[in-house]
Amino acid sequence: MDIVVCIKRVPLTQEVDLVIDAGKKDIRKDDLAYILNDWDNYAIEEAVQLKETFDGSVTVVTVGDEEDEEILRRALAMGADRAVRVDPGSRLLDGFVLSGILASVVKTIPHDLVLTGVQADDDNAGVVGVMLAERLGLSHAAVVTRIEKENGTARLHLELEGGMDAVCQIRFPALLTIQTGINEPRYVSIMGIRKAGKKELKVIELGELGLSDADLLPQTQVEELYLPPEAEGAEIIEGDPGAIAETLLRIIREKGVNV
């Protein structure tokens, strides 16, 4: 079974006081540490586990600059066989452009399954996976929490809204967007990542893909980034822990949650 996993490097934003930059269209990123998108980590692990059980290969793809190769090497250390980076130069990327670039790369790689994370931790758009499926003409399923491979098909568990789950069957080739918690991603040590440097990492310039200007024209753009205005209605609950818990429980019940 040959699997392609599309991954992304995102800023680590926990505990950071984000600052909007002067242009008001983005945040200041110079101080931020970057990591592999959490959802993608699960997608890679799932692909590697499938490969370990059913043989085949795992190829990881990202669109980004040289620094983004770090996540490819991490994926190689986790057990991926090949890695591809598409260098977009200074192009603006939105879900439309990104899925177009990815489609033109994934098309050239034999695949039974394409995995992406449900969303990326930076813009949380969650659109690249399904757009990519459309462009590749693949059947797809989103927010997958379990994959049971059968012959040429797979039984999937999907997470729906409102705490509901669905079980469905999908025929390969297919694209699945992977939800966190589907597995326990393995730890790869710094030594392991360095050793994975010997595996193949291919770099493709955007120009080599033969995409037209129309293909590379973003369909969405950010007008302005701003912090939400301070709203009223915050209630500070005071008292000993027992009383606080009581009050919390009462409020949650009042808001209609069954507990």
Next chain:
Amino acid sequence: MSTILHPAASHYLGIPGVVFGWIIVVLAVGLFGYTIYKRLVLLKSAQADPRFSNIGERLKGLLTFGILQKRQPRYLWAGILHIVIFWGFVVLGLRSLELVMQALGIPFLDPLMKGPFGGFYGFLKDLFELLVLAACIFSILRRAIARPARYAGSHQFEAYLVLGLISFLMVTDMLYEGSLLHIESDARGWLPAAQIAAVFLPQGNPSALKAILQSSYWLHILALFCFLNLLPLSKHFHIITALPNVFFRKLKKGAIKPLRWDVEDIDELESSGAGKLEDFTWKHVLDFYTCSECGRCSDNCPAYAVGRPLSPKMITIKLRDYAYSRYPVFGPGSPSANDAGKDDNESGAIIGAIIEPDEVWSCTTCGACEEECPVFIEYIDKMIDMRRYMVETGQAPKTFNQILMQFEKTGNPFGKPAAKRAEWTQELADIPVKILKDGDEVDVLYFVDSYGSYDPRVQEITRAIASGLHRAGVSFGVLGRREKDSGHQVRRMGEEGLFQMLLEENVETFQGVTFRTMVTTDPHAFNTILKDYPVSFPVIHYSAYVESLVRTGRLQPVKPVEPHVYTYHDPCYLGRHNGLYDPPRNLLRSLPGMRLVEMERSRDRSFCCGGGDIILWHEIEQEEVRMAAKRIEMARSAGADCLVTACPFCLIHFEDAIKTAGLENEMKVIDLMELTLSTL
């Protein structure tokens, strides 16, 4: 002068005794040599370990801890018994040689033994025969009746067998000498053991005496060679390996061994850590051979004391039993023959098969076991090597993934932004804290480390140290966002590559600044920078630095401390690993109104609080009580109501334990710096 022939010179069934002598010696020595050869095969297949440095220091240790047995009396009665038996062996070795050479018909010691030295030696060896016999009997009774708990899980049968055999050797020589006393007419000086034996012998029956003389001699010789061959098959191998093990002991306490001693570039390594027996170093294999199963390690192990699944003694016993079954004396030449047909990765795997992961994660690296071991068996490096293997093969606790990622990406375990590393200074409005840039010059580089920088409780200690330095007029600075975690935890969690990354960044930053002394909040950071960093920096823990400030009058404690009975808890990485027992105590005694009592377990027997690494991120489920809770009880039974410590992790664990036990009104815990500052 009697005409009786020496037993070796007598004939038996027409064959001279010397022939039997030669047969016994050749067979026994041959078998012994073969066993030793098999033991050496494993030793040789183990990893490199340079243990030939500082020969002078090693010889000194050999004398102090080997010959003089300095660590033995830490357990007074067992220690005295052991010293008696050990010195008995030293004294009686010559006697054994004398008897064996007689059996071979080469009695080259006989002229010496017939001279004045022989007279003195005869008395001495007789005295020791009695002492050793008494010590063996006491030891047997101790094991059988008193049953010290620390022997649980040890090979008890071997112990009885060997004690019995030693007693047998003493008794046979006494009978031999006793019968000789009756047979030979000439006086041979004072032989207390022989004279006691003679009382029980049939003086007037020459043929019976002759039979006793001959049989006790040959039984003695036979027992001696049985004993010799028993050694490398049992826990009594230590009789041979203990002195070398002491000589080759680890000299740099607190440091962790590199991945491989013989490979400098870790990128060249195919695997990491100890996953199978042969991944340990030869010295660590020698440790396995040397353990006498006395259980002093486990008796002092805090993890064992609180019911965690770790017993250091059992780690050694299990690995040795496994080593002996993997390299059997009679069996295939090398274990590869045993492994045939097994998966390469599976063959010889120790984790999960011989040692459970939580045994390895239970260790706090406090060093109590190593401090206690009379023969210097090492545990910490082995633990770290097994952890390295588990991290590398994805068998480490999953909770580590996030923590290690945060260490890597943000330089601290919390995943907090580096930009906030010096935020603790904001509450020090009137005290300027210099954030050092490349090229800056200060007296003191204050290394705050991650907990000191981000943990709200530890920040209070950090601010107390900064205030103290300021009050003393010390020019000091911190590295702010350029400081990375010291890497103590990362290294002890087994993530060596990440540790190397952190230390390289820190070393580069340190080298960009000019400073006289580096002062740390945390004993762990102090130890790691001092012992684990490849570049030498003048680093010192704040307790020692502040003590010197008080001693030289730059800080003057004048206000009395709050009226408590104080006791001081030695943090493992300050005390045991670095020998800093006195500076914190001196500092405490310099505070006005100080009433200081000592806990029973203090200084090198201090009881770990739970530690500053694994416990923070991995819960050992099998635990009866928290180490910190146990320690609080120890402080209370010493009569103290305020526990002083000098390590942020001790403070956190103790505060937790006091709250959990609801002892807020009876017991207080305070950091040494906070206490000192309150008196200025």
